[in-house]
Each structure stands twice: as structure tokens, then as C-alpha cells.
Amino acid sequence: MTNLAALAEAHPVIGRRWSQNPPRDQARILLLARDALDFISATGQRYPFEDFFKRLDSLGVTPRGGPSELRGLMEKTSRFFEQVRAEPELPEEEAQSQAILDAIRYIDATGQLEAFADFREHAEADAPPYVVASFGTREEAEAWLASHPNPPDPADVLIGNGYHHVVHDRETNLRRLPRNRALQWYLEELVEKEPPVAVASFETREAADAWLRAQDAPARRAWVSVGGALHLAAYYPNIHHRALFPLALVDGTKP
Template structure:
């Protein structure tokens, strides 16, 4: 498997075992394994994870107290036990390598002490917040300086420059580094629309009023629909960076099915 697909194919193992009527514990372990794979991908940790699998351990180890994140540690332990048993299950014949990737993912999170980051990511998923970002900058110059001087940038992840999504593209063999515009927010707005017609929770005459309202909230919702003039906007919040943004629903134009 290539570095970009190594975390994608194991999702098939999880999907194959997902049942609508499955016990709650199975839902918990399968969903945690799914989210662990997505966490490594969303944070662009392909290379550190690949090195971890090879025993190179290039990712920094973070020490945590035994009483830090006990519930998450217990879930990781139960999930690891579940997939360890699958390795000996005759029904898993031919899936051993994919199951091992899942186990390596769980162990990578634990070995590198990423309990807080993973916990925050799970909260973000639960809240169905805007597309995950690993960094936020005010200007392209700041973002480019960060990328140029980063010793090991994310392989592929999203960042914010102002209120615009950009992709971090990095290849360590060639030292290729780019920050192209990304369409993450457009696809996200389409998904929200498909889940239900947007209903504004507040209305404003202009952008200045809406921005002042959003800025004044101590802890905004991860997402909320508002109306500015006659147009719908999504008020989005990234708590890790205390970043607040207003995205017009019109950004979804051209990305809906059939358009």
C-alpha cells in the first residue's frame, strides 16, 4: 500500500463488520477504530505512522499521567483487544495486513501520547464541526513561512489562511511543499444541506453586524446558520485556534449532485 492509501483500505475491515443491530460495545470499538484511522489521515501523520510501523519511531513520545484521559485509554485498550482477536478469527483470513494497520494505528496514538489531540478530534466529529484543520494563519506569508521552516510538515492536511481552506502538500523524498486552495468547506456545506434545510438562528443587516456577534460569543457553537441580508451563511468555530468564520452557502454552488 502507498502512504496515502495505507489508512484507507483498513476501513473496509470495519465496514464489513458493521451491523445495524450490533451490540453497543461493538459499535464503540468499530467507531473508535474508524475514527483513529481518520485522525491520523486528517492530521497528515502518514510519514510518522509509516516510520512507527517500521520501528523507526520518528514521532515524538509525549508522557502522560496514568489518570489522564482514562475513558479514552480504556476504549483504545478494548478496541485493540477486539482487533487482536480478529487476527485469529478464520473469517478474517486474507485481512491480516489490514487488521494489523488498525492495531498499529491504535498503538501509534498511545505510544505518541496523543490522547488530548485524539480526544479533541473525537469531540469535533461528534459536533459535526467544519473540516478539521491542523493550523490557522492570518496571511499566506505566515502560512508559507511556517511550511518552509517546518522540519516535517503534514503529508496532506488542511489549514486555514484567513477564512480560506488550503491543503498542505508535502513529499519528503523530493521536499515538495505547496499550499493550494482546497474545496473542503464547499463539500462540507453540501453535506450539511443534504442533512436538512438550513434554518437561520440569527439575522443581520450586514457582515459587520454578523462578525461582531460571532466575535462577542465566549464559546460559539461549532456551526450555526445565520442570515446576512437575504443570504444564508454558516458561522463556523474552530475552538483549538479560537478561529471564527462566516461562510456563504453559495460556496456550495456547483458542488451539488447534478450541478
């Protein structure tokens, strides 16, 4: 049975072909396969995904609609990895290709094409790590986790300006929200790839927050200057949340 570990271990079959400088059409297929694997983990669907493939009728579940262009690319991706599975370059590629096929089938059959399209836009924009919820305080987050009938696992949430893992063990009902450094690592990599250039400047944090709230459809990420210090303005449309992250977080200092 394909599980979350199998999805994580399927990336090498994509990476080997990406390293061969594939043509544009094949590159689009490889990117979709990567995103399909990452989507299930980033949205905390470990248990729904595994349960889906335990169902006797899972093979007969029909797709539920969605963007036609995305559906067409998913079908091309499935055909591509069906061929790889049939004629693998390495023995392990058969199981890796099957994991990709299972991920695509699960997303399609459970009616998640719209959510998947949003996730792909997030990844394409090189936006901050995906989150499934945001909270102002630790107490709010703990209350949400305690009352949630089926907490996402694994997934990230925001508490203030800090990223936290959602950890849920279904057998023991263990529920935890440990902090992680996903945001700091992301900011470090972003600065290395792309020197920050502020698109707007504000004297105070309040003025910057007001500017960000006033935008109908902000960019997934943009640099701004607040009191002379660089901040990343981030937008998470999946949870309708806007955030300002000080670049100072990279050094572990408080804003």
C-alpha cells in the same frame, strides 16, 4: 510496515461490521477505530507515524496518560480487533485489523489522547473538515509552509475562507498548498442531511463576526443569517479559530 495507505485501506473491516447493525457497545468500538484511522491522516502525521514503526523500540513505548474513559474504550477497541485479526471473516481483514491496532498504539504511545479526544468531538459534531492551521492571506500561508521544519502531510489548512491541502514530500522537500473543494462538498452534504435553520440573524458581516468572537465556547457549527444570506459559523478549538462560511460557496460564487 503500516503506512498511510494501509490506514486508508483498513476502513472496510469497520464498514462490514457497521452494516450488521451492531449493538451500542460494539458501535462505539467501530467509531473509535474509524476515528483513529482518520486522525493520523487529518493531522498530517504521515511521516511521524511511519517513522514510529521503524524504531526498534516502538513495541516497548509506554502510554503517556490521557482521559481515562477514552483510554478504556481504546483498550476495548484493541481487544476487539485483536480478535478479528485472529479470526478474520475475510483474508484481508488480518492486515486491516493490524492497521487499526497500529493506529491506536501510535496515538496512545505518542501522548496524543487529548488531541484525539478533540478530533473525535469534531467528528461527532459533524463539523467542517478538520484543519491544522488558518491564515488570512496566501502570503502568510506560504511563509508558514516555507519555514516549517516538518510540514504536516497530508492535512488541510484554511486560507481566508478557502480550504487548501498541505503537500510535503520529504525526499524532494516539495511543498505546495493546492486549493481543494472539501468545504463545498461538506456544505452540500450538510444541507442535504439537515435543512439549514439560522440560530441568529445579523444585518452585516461585521456584526456576525463580533457575535462569534464574543462567545466563550461556540458550537462547532451553527447556521446564521447575514444580510439575509445563510452562513455557517464554525469553531476550530484545536487552533482557536472561528470562521463564517457563506452557503453561496456551494455554487462557487464569491460571498
